[in-house]
Amino acid sequence: MSLKYLYYLCTKFENTVYVNSEVCLTNWHIGKRIKEDVLYNKRADYGKQVIKNLSSRLTERYGKG
Secondary structure: OOOOHHHHHHHHHHHHHHHHHHHHHHHHHHHHHHHHOOOOOOOOOOHHHHHHHHHHHHHHOOOOO
């Protein structure tokens, strides 16, 4: 492997890590704004329904745990 190719791989990896971090932070900030501006810092009611549905589906598939 040439040094030029190794440098290319390292740079590509570093850029991927940076972009992934930025996407993660952007999504976090979007979620934070939704919680503050839309939900007024309260939990969304649909979350309870999601847990109930998931619980029912898992119980059907694997039995009561």
